[in-house]
Amino acid sequence: MSVQELETIFDNKLEREIRIEPKDWMPDNYRKNLIRMISQHAHSEIVGMLPEGNWITRAPSLRRKATLLAKVQDEAGHGLYLYAAAETMGISREEMIDQLLTGKAKYSSIFNYPTLTWADIGAIGWLVDGAAIMNQVPLCRTSYGPYARAMIRVCKEESFHQRQGFEILLTLCRGSKEQKDMAQDALNRWWWPSLMMFGPNDDNSPHTAQSMKWKIKRFTNDELRQKFVDICTEQAKVLGLAIPDKDLKWNEEKMHYDFGEINWEEFNNVVNGNGPCNKERMAARIKAHEEGAWVREAALAYSEKKKQRQTPTAA
Amino acid sequence: MIETLNKTEASHPSPTGEGREGTEGPLWEVFIRSKQGLDHKHVGSLHATDAKMAIENARDVYTRRMEGVSIWVVESKNIHASNPDEAASMYDPANDKVYRHPTFYNLPDELKHM
Amino acid sequence: MMQDSLIDYTLHLADNSLIMGHRLSEWTGHGPILEQDIAISNIALDLIGQSRNFYQYAAQLKGGVTEDDLAYLRDATEFKNMLLAELPNGDWAKTILKLFFFSTYQYYLYQKLIGSTDTQLSAIAEKSLKEVTYHLRWSSEWVIRLGDGTEESKKRIEKALEELWDYTGEMFLPSEYESECAKNKIGVDLGFLKEDWMNKVIQIFAEATLPSPKGEPVPTLREGQGVRLNGKEGKHTEHLQEILNDMQYLQRTYPGCEW
Numbered sequence: 001m002s003v004q005e006l007e008t009i010f011d012n013k014l015e016r017e018i019r020i021e022p023k024d025w026m027p028d029n030y031r032k033n034l035i036r037m038i039s040q041h042a043h044s045e046i047v048g049m050l051p052e053g054n055w056i057t058r059a060p061s062l063r064r065k066a067t068l069l070a071k072v073q074d075e076a077g078h079g080l081y082l083y084a085a086a087e088t089m090g091i092s093r094e095e096m097i098d099q100l101l102t103g104k105a106k107y108s109s110i111f112n113y114p115t116l117t118w119a120d121i122g123a124i125g126w127l128v129d130g131a132a133i134m135n136q137v138p139l140c141r142t143s144y145g146p147y148a149r150a151m152i153r154v155c156k157e158e159s160f161h162q163r164q165g166f167e168i169l170l171t172l173c174r175g176s177k178e179q180k181d182m183a184q185d186a187l188n189r190w191w192w193p194s195l196m197m198f199g200p201n202d203d204n205s206p207h208t209a210q211s212m213k214w215k216i217k218r219f220t221n222d223e224l225r226q227k228f229v230d231i232c233t234e235q236a237k238v239l240g241l242a243i244p245d246k247d248l249k250w251n252e253e254k255m256h257y258d259f260g261e262i263n264w265e266e267f268n269n270v271v272n273g274n275g276p277c278n279k280e281r282m283a284a285r286i287k288a289h290e291e292g293a294w295v296r297e298a299a300l301a302y303s304e305k306k307k308q309r310q311t312p313t314a315a
Numbered sequence: 316m317i318e319t320l321n322k323t324e325a326s327h328p329s330p331t332g333e334g335r336e337g338t339e340g341p342l343w344e345v346f347i348r349s350k351q352g353l354d355h356k357h358v359g360s361l362h363a364t365d366a367k368m369a370i371e372n373a374r375d376v377y378t379r380r381m382e383g384v385s386i387w388v389v390e391s392k393n394i395h396a397s398n399p400d401e402a403a404s405m406y407d408p409a410n411d412k413v414y415r416h417p418t419f420y421n422l423p424d425e426l427k428h429m
Numbered sequence: 430m431m432q433d434s435l436i437d438y439t440l441h442l443a444d445n446s447l448i449m450g451h452r453l454s455e456w457t458g459h460g461p462i463l464e465q466d467i468a469i470s471n472i473a474l475d476l477i478g479q480s481r482n483f484y485q486y487a488a489q490l491k492g493g494v495t496e497d498d499l500a501y502l503r504d505a506t507e508f509k510n511m512l513l514a515e516l517p518n519g520d521w522a523k524t525i526l527k528l529f530f531f532s533t534y535q536y537y538l539y540q541k542l543i544g545s546t547d548t549q550l551s552a553i554a555e556k557s558l559k560e561v562t563y564h565l566r567w568s569s570e571w572v573i574r575l576g577d578g579t580e581e582s583k584k585r586i587e588k589a590l591e592e593l594w595d596y597t598g599e600m601f602l603p604s605e606y607e608s609e610c611a612k613n614k615i616g617v618d619l620g621f622l623k624e625d626w627m628n629k630v631i632q633i634f635a636e637a638t639l640p641s642p643k644g645e646p647v648p649t650l651r652e653g654q655g656v657r658l659n660g661k662e663g664k665h666t667e668h669l670q671e672i673l674n675d676m677q678y679l680q681r682t683y684p685g686c687e688w
Contacts, residue, residue, distance in 0.1 A: 023398070080376055084342075296340075300364050
């Protein structure tokens with residue numbers, strides 16, 4: 001079959017909402033784009049363990065300690081599902097991790113911000129996981145089968161994360177003045193970075209149009225961001241916290257909240273590696289990887305020895 | 316018609332060539348029986364250097380929320396898969412064999428439980 | 430008197446699980462392999478869960494306190510965990526060996542504790558034993574992999590053995606409250622555990638192609654600057670205070686708050 005014919009079949013499948021599976025023919029760029037997207041997503045889960053992991057040993061009650069640990073562990077699981085989904089496209093996890101550690105691959109910039117107080121754990125759960133869920137729910141219908149299935153699993157598990165975060169903040173907001181101040185301070189610091197999680201504006205997003213056409217993405221960055229602002233503004237009222245945006249105002253005509261302009265200079269800076277914690281995050285991942293090298297070698301060596309003992313005659 | 320899953324189509328080589336076996340050990344496919352009486356179902360994959368480790372990893376990764384009562388693991392390279400290009404010849408011929416389905420047969424309504 | 434011993438004994442069981450679980454949770458996000466990061470976090474979660482069951486029971490026995498008061502507002506000298514639990518993780522080999530020693534101990538301890546005349550302790554032991562059985566299996570397999578892996582992994586696990594062996598004797602040296610509870614059929618007579626524990630260690634070390642540890646678990650206590658260290662009686666290494674500085678920081682800085 002010619003490439004044109006294959007492409008017609010491929011386009012026709014997308015048209016009829018038939019999922020693309022690993023061994024199906026797909027355009028090179030579709031594959032590349034998906035590997036980029038899925039691995040970036042996986043890296044984000046793994047790097048995302050660090051800022052929250054900071055607080056496992058300092059969580060203020062046994063219940064909080066257990067639930068935070070369970071949550072951070074879930075993120076490792078999500079990273080694993082996503083690496084596995086990308087591996088169906090012919091790239092190994094090792095290669096992807098190598099791309100991350102050498103700075104060739106990106107991950108969500110939000111994790112380059114520091115977690116300074118316990119309230120940050122609440123804010124991350126509410127806002128960062130909230131934004132992530134907003135992005136991820138449509139991905140459950142993404143055109144590539146393994147990615148869609150991984151996302152279904154992730155979304156199912158992630159529903160408790162946002163509730164956990166909101167509950168942490170709610171408890172703080174109902175507590176002492178110091179606790180409420182802590183919650184407001186966390187919101188002040190995490191609000192804008194959370195809005196940045198949806199990526200550049202649509203007219204500035206190099207990948208969005210093609211990803212929409214391929215039905216990898218179902219909504220544009222700006223559509224999702226607007227939805228997020230609308231929902232969170234209402235939720236902030238329940239907490240009794242003020243969203244740090246003087247331009248935030250209900251627009252009766254549009255039936256949406258208007259909100260202020262994102263500081264794109266900060267966005268670009270953090271994306272380009274100059275955020276507050278980029279270096280620490282990478283250093284932590286590199287350290288874990290390097291210090292784990294001998295463990296991986298030992299496990300492989302052991303399995304080799306065992307295989308040889310089982311088949312003494314095999315060459 | 317039969318080929319292994321970890322080889323991408325020859326007409327469309329993987330962007331990275333072979334080499335899915337990293338230092339974390341080979342890839343394994345995981346199948347889980349969610350409760351007694353049901354089939355094992357494919358749930359995903361993971362890396363492990365041996366079968367014991369693969370089963371334990373599967374337990375820790377895929378049954379954290381009581382999803383299973385039994386686990387199968389198999390090294391991905393040992394799974395053989397049909398080729399999607401031949402889907403038409405493989406599966407379409409079943410389309411016109413409606414007589415394999417019980418509703419094909421006309422029986423009087425009085426006849427119950429058949 | 431017996432009531433005090435029961436409370437101390439329950440706290441001892443709780444502290445063991447909490448401090449060990451706390452240490453293991455330090456690996457979360459930093460494991461050598463993604464799958465193992467998840468595995469060790471699972472074990473940490475199990476242990477923290479066990480500690481909560483014991484603390485809740487201790488709180489009920491004491492009256493007027495919560496599980497969190499017991500975990501977050503006691504000083505290091507009041508903690509009754511074994512020293513082994515509080516030692517730093519070190520590398521993967523040391524963590525694995527420490528967990529293996531600890532899980533083997535918990536495995537035989539809980540088996541016997543199921544027979545306790547105290548129905549609460551018996552019930553917690555029964556539930557925990559299922560978890561610990563898996564911890565023992567998992568850590569044994571890793572001891573074998575590392576012992577029989579590469580030259581380097583073997584060296585590392587042998588070094589870990591050197592560093593940890595001196596802390597194993599404490600497991601079998603009963604404190605007063607343990608003896609009291611054992612006498613009243615509430616607790617476990619540690620004398621009965623030692624042989625099982627030692628046999629398991631010898632068996633796994635043999636599979637791991639490691640030389641058996643020299644002699645019995647060292648029964649003498651570590652001498653530290655004129656103080657005889659004994660975790661069960663509140664005489665800890667300085668590592669415990671480091672753990673508590675982190676763990677108790679919020680509760681201590683903002684007393685009386687809900688979290």
